[in-house]
Amino acid sequence: MHLADTGDDRHDVLGLGNAIVDIVAYAEDDLVAELELQRGGMTLIDEERSAFLYRRLGPAREVSGGSCANTIAAVASLGGRAAYIGRVRDDQLGRVFSHDIRATGVTFRNAPSPTGPATATSMIFVTPDGQRTMNTYLGACVELGPDDVDPELVAGASITYLEGYLWDRPDAKAACRKAAEICRTAGKRLALTLSDGFCVDRWRQEFRELVDERVDILFANEAEITSLYEVADFDHALQEVRRHVHFAALTRGAKGSVVVRGEEVHVIDAVPPVRLVDTTGAGDLYAAGFLRGLTMGLDLATCGRLGSACAAAIIAQYGARAEQPLLPLLRTVEAAP
C-alpha cells in the first residue's frame, strides 16, 4: 500500500476509463420511480440535471469510482502492479480521486485539468434491494484524449483494459484506439468491458468490430452480451461469443459467471455476500479478481472464483472501492477445492 510511483513503466494491468467520484446514497424505491430514473442503468446527465437530482438525493457519501478505475484499484489491492489513465479537474473531488487511486498503489500520472468542467461525479441511488441506479455527469472526463495515452505505459503493461463507456466521447474513443494499436504492436493483450447494456445499444457495430479484430479478453454481463449480439437469452449469446471471441468472462449476477477460452468453458458459482447492501462495482470487482488471477498465472476456474469473491466483498458495502484491503481474498480462493 501507499506505493510511490517509482517511474517504472511495467505493470500487470493498465486501465483507461472515466475518472469519477461516486456520490452514493440510500434511496427509497418511490424516489427512483418519481424521478423517472433508469433503474439499474447508467444515464449520462448534464450539469443542470445533476444539480436537480442532487437536491433530491438523500444524505450521501463520496467514494472514488469510475468502472475501470474501480477495477484497477482492486487489482492493486490484490497485490497486482496496476496503472490508470483518466482525467480529473484540479478541484477538491479531483484530489480525492487522485489520492484514492494512488493510495491503493496504482500508477496514475495524468495531470489534473487546470480549466474546464469539474471532476466527474456519478450520483448513485441505492434502493433497498441493493440495486444501484447511476446518473453520471462526465465533467472533466471530456478532456480525455489520445495525448493522455503514454505509449511507454501501454507497451509496459501485460494487459490493457478499456472501458466501453469511453465510446460515448469521440476523443476518449480515439484514446482507446491509440492504446489498442500500441498494445498490438507491443504484443500485449487487450481487454474490454462492455460497461452497460445501453452503452452497447449506442455502439453495437463498433464494439462488434473491435471484439472481432482486436480484443483478447472480453468482459460483459448478461444484458450487455445479449445486446451486443441481439439475441434473446444468455445461452444464445454464449454461442455467439464462442464464434467471435477467443476469451470471454461473462457475469450473471447471483447466477455466477461463465468463462470461455477456445474450447474451454467454466461455469463459476457466485459467492453469496455476507449481506447485500449495494451492487455498485460488482462487475468491476469481478474483472479485477479475474485479471489479477490471470496475471498470476492461475487457472481459469480459479480466476473466476477470485472474481466472484471480489464481487461478493464489494456488494456487502456502499461504494465500489473496498473499505479494507482485498489481498486476504487471494488466500480464500487458493485454498478452495
Place this chain on the structure above:
Amino acid sequence: MHLADTGDDRHDVLGLGNAIVDIVAYAEDDLVAELELQRGGMTLIDEERSAFLYRRLGPAREVSGGSCANTIAAVASLGGRAAYIGRVRDDQLGRVFSHDIRATGVTFRNAPSPTGPATATSMIFVTPDGQRTMNTYLGACVELGPDDVDPELVAGASITYLEGYLWDRPDAKAACRKAAEICRTAGKRLALTLSDGFCVDRWRQEFRELVDERVDILFANEAEITSLYEVADFDHALQEVRRHVHFAALTRGAKGSVVVRGEEVHVIDAVPPVRLVDTTGAGDLYAAGFLRGLTMGLDLATCGRLGSACAAAIIAQYGARAEQPLLPLLRTVEAAP
C-alpha cells in the same frame, strides 16, 4: 426525508458545532504508530500537516461529519425537528456538508464563506480494532462567531446543544455563550457535550463553571468526565457529577452508559453491534438517540436505550452518518421491556 426549510423556527434540537467533512480510511496499527498519531483522540492540525498526513492515508471515503452535526443529523433521521449552526466554505466539500445535513431534514441556514480557508476536514484513521484516530484541520470553521447565531432559531428550540470542541476558538466560544444566554432568557434547555478528554484538559475551568451555572443536560464519556473533575475513576466522577449537574448522560463504550437526573440513576447496557467496524460517531449518535427520546417525552431509561441502539448502528459502518434511515430504531426500543 428531504424536507425543505419551511422558515419555521421551532425545532426539538438546535446544535452549534464545527462543520466538518470526514475523510475516513482503514489503517494498519503500524501506520498510526509510525506517524505518532494520538490514538483514539482528536488532534487539531494545520494545513501543512493535513497535506502531509493525507499523502500517507489509505484510500478513503468522504462522509459529512462534525460531532454536533452528526448528532443533529441523527436526531432528524429519528424523526425529530432539528437545526444546525456552523460554517463551511463555498467549495465542493462545503456543498457536500450542506447537502448531507439538509437532505437528512435539518434546518441549516448559515451561508458558506465566499473567502478564507477551505471547508474543514478530519482525517480519520480506523485501525483493525475499530478505534478511530482523528486529525482535524478546522479550515472554514474558524469563521464561526456570534453573528452566525440566529436568536429566533435558539429561542425556538426546545434544546440547544453545544459541542465542547467549539471552546478551542474564541469566536466560536463567544457564539456558544450568546446561544446560552438566549436559551436562558427564552426558558429553554441547554445541553453540552464535553467532546474529548484533551479538549477538557484545555478548558477544564471554563467547562466546570458552565456546567455549574448554565448547562441543563451534560453529555460526557468516561475520559471526559474523569478529566473534568480530575478524579481517578468513573465512580468518583459520578459522585462529582451528582453534586454539580442536575442531569447527565455518561457513556462508557462497551460498558454502556449511566444516566443521572437528581436522585434518579439508570445504568444502561450497551447494545452489541452486528459487527464492530469504526467507532467514529458512537458518542454523537448516543446523544442523538437520547435527545430524541427526551423531546418525545420518553422515560430516561428508554432514552438511554435509544442512545445505545443508535450508537450500535453507527459503529457497524464507516463514518458517523447513518448509511440508512435511523427511524426504525425507535420501534426496537419502544418494543423493548
